[in-house]
Amino acid sequence: MILTHRQYIRFLRGGTVNVQVVAFLPGDLAAQMPTLSTDVRIDGAYAKKLWEKHHLGHEALGVIQSMINRGWCTKTRPNQLDFLYVDSSGRQPKRYVLGVKSAKSGQETWLTTLHLTDELEMRRRLSRAKQKGQMIRTAVWD
Numbered sequence: 001m002i003l004t005h006r007q008y009i010r011f012l013r014g015g016t017v018n019v020q021v022v023a024f025l026p027g028d029l030a031a032q033m034p035t036l037s038t039d040v041r042i043d044g045a046y047a048k049k050l051w052e053k054h055h056l057g058h059e060a061l062g063v064i065q066s067m068i069n070r071g072w073c074t075k076t077r078p079n080q081l082d083f084l085y086v087d088s089s090g091r092q093p094k095r096y097v098l099g100v101k102s103a104k105s106g107q108e109t110w111l112t113t114l115h116l117t118d119e120l121e122m123r124r125r126l127s128r129a130k131q132k133g134q135m136i137r138t139a140v141w142d
Helices: 005-012 044-052 058-070 119-131
Strands: 019-024 040-044 074-078 079-087 092-105 107-116 135-138
Touching: 005 135, 019 044, 019 092, 040 044, 040 058, 044 107, 058 092, 058 107, 074 092, 074 119, 079 119, 092 119, 119 135
Parallel strands: 040 107
Antiparallel strands: 019 040, 074 079, 074 135, 079 092, 092 107
16 A cells, blocks of 8 residues: 555654555465564554654555565565565665564564665675575566
């Protein structure tokens, strides 16, 4: 689900809801965590942190589904998946790290990490995941 700028600002201000669904996790990836919920949720407090600390707005939330669908997927913890993604749609490529985890015995799936990173950090994470056998999926390019 892509939030408009207005919806995102209302969400940040603690409008009608304090939790928002921002993406869909495909069943094959959900089984890796494992979780029964394929709705990826974000808490209002974390959305506010993304806005204030990481300077990521509603546009970054709109890229989450692409990160899940096309990014590298690694499993660093039993109940967590990390996605590494390069968004090359702008002038300069943006590299993202996205983390999702299962909670409440697999009944919920939450966004835990979303931030920009650099090429060196991305290569380091991918190398470590390959060495430790944590790679679930390589990047899918159109």
